[in-house]
Amino acid sequence: MLKALCQSLCLSLPLVAGAQAASVVFLNPGYSNETFWVSYSRFMQAAADDLGMQLSIRYSERRPELALTQAVEVLEGQQRPDYLVLVNEQYIAPEIIRLSRGSGVKLFLVNNGLTPNQAELIDNNPDKYPPLLGTLVGNDEQAGYQMLKMLIALRAQPGLTRPLELLAFSGLKNTPASQLREQGMRRALAEHPEVRLRQVVYGGWGRQRAYEQATQLLQRYPKIELVWSANDEMALGAMQAFEEVGRVPGKDVLFSAVNSSQAALQARIDGRLSVLMGGHFSLGGWAMVLLHDDALKLPSELDGRREFQVPVLQLIDPLRARRWLNLQEQADYGLDFNRYSAQGHPADYRYPFLKAPVDY
The missing domain is CATH 3.40.50.2300 (Response regulator)
Structure with a gap:
């Protein structure tokens, strides 16, 4: 009972002063002025700000060769992040996964997961491709x-x-x-x-x-x-x-x-x-919640599971469209991302955004 009480108290406490915030680099595949990918980054940044995480975003301007160059800079640099979030746009993920071997950086895929052939290639060559921390894709x-x-x-x-x-x-x-x-x-x-x-x-x-x-x-x-x-x-x-x-x-x-x-x-x-x-612009933000909890070693659905398909895409009727237009003017989209974290919840907590779309 004492152990359970201690765990409960620890989960409910904020990070202690001086604790190192988890650092994340997002390789955004879109143009830096592309509406969808800019909104994607904004949602991730809102999550990072709420959760006290360090987020750096690099746009590859829809050039896969630039994305690979950026990945090398991140994975071989002096100040490596804890996590690298990337998109399997134009099938670039396997090469970045290969490049990450021995870097100490955990990789997380969003929006576009591995194709079946890519997944088989990686699974059959563990000496060449380190495992992904996770994948979060839409419906x-x-x-x-x-x-x-x-x-x-x-x-x-x-x-x-x-x-x-x-x-x-x-x-x-x-x-x-x-x-x-x-x-x-x-x-x-x-x-x-x-x-x-x-x-x-x-x-x-x-x-x-x-x-x-x-x-x-x-x-x-x-x-x-x-x-x-x-x-x-x-x-x-x-x-x-x-x-x-x-x-x-x-x-x-x-x-x-x-x-x-x-x-x-x-x-x-x-x-x-x-x-x-x-609604799929939210995938990066939900990934930040998962990475935040992984950095704190909190018990979560990431344990033993790496691939998630999330029902983020939802029908937008005129009423919802008006509401979303108003929310886009708010820097945090009207959300407190801390309430979605496993921090402060019991060990059997399940992330609500993995089960149903969040209604903004």
Whole structure:
């Protein structure tokens, strides 16, 4: 009983004065002015500030070779962090994992986990690849599926005899999150033979590229009624092309998207986006909670488990869109990240964000 009481008291006490705060470097794969990845970093920083952690963020500007250079600087530098958080964007994670061997830095993957082939390679070569501390990814396949199901439900009418024509904008072929969202879209498509997929194009997550692609595709497929997009920038770019030929988003053509940028949230409020999903910008922040607790050696769900899929992507209706627009003006998104930590909780504590999306 005395031991249990001591453990309870220790968990409820803050870090003692002079204790070294856990240090984290995040290799952000996006552009330093890219709305989604900047919001991702902001959420991580809010978590770090609340939890008393040191966070450094480096943007690779969507250049995998720069990300590898940054990883070498972090892993071989004089002042190495306790943790390196990275994204398996364009399949760069295995090489960074290899480079981390012997560095003393723990690696944590967010947003894009290892592919099955990569995981097998790493598991079969433990002498070359040290184990990851953990992986935290979103429900991308389910989101891709749910978006198309909702688009079809909004457009389908009793007695409809004509096929519904669909155009899809995927992100990058060599990014797991993009692949999973597309897989979800195709799973939904298989359930609806009344929908005709005209083409899937890869917009590289960019608005301008999607606009140019949509401009060409509209000449080829003028009867498109549904546009599925793996992110908001591509949806907005395609939307511009449709508007330029007199098509009205939300009326004679329906758009879906992922992300919660101000432009996307406003488009959802205005009805120009008919289906919007978001919330995966929070994955990095939840990873910071896990790393904070790992540094304190607190009992947690990390024990014996390394891979987590979190249902962060959730439907954003106009009411939620208005609320999220207001929250984005707050530096901490209206959250106290300390309340999500295992610190101060009993040993059987379970992280709520791993089980259900946090409603902001």
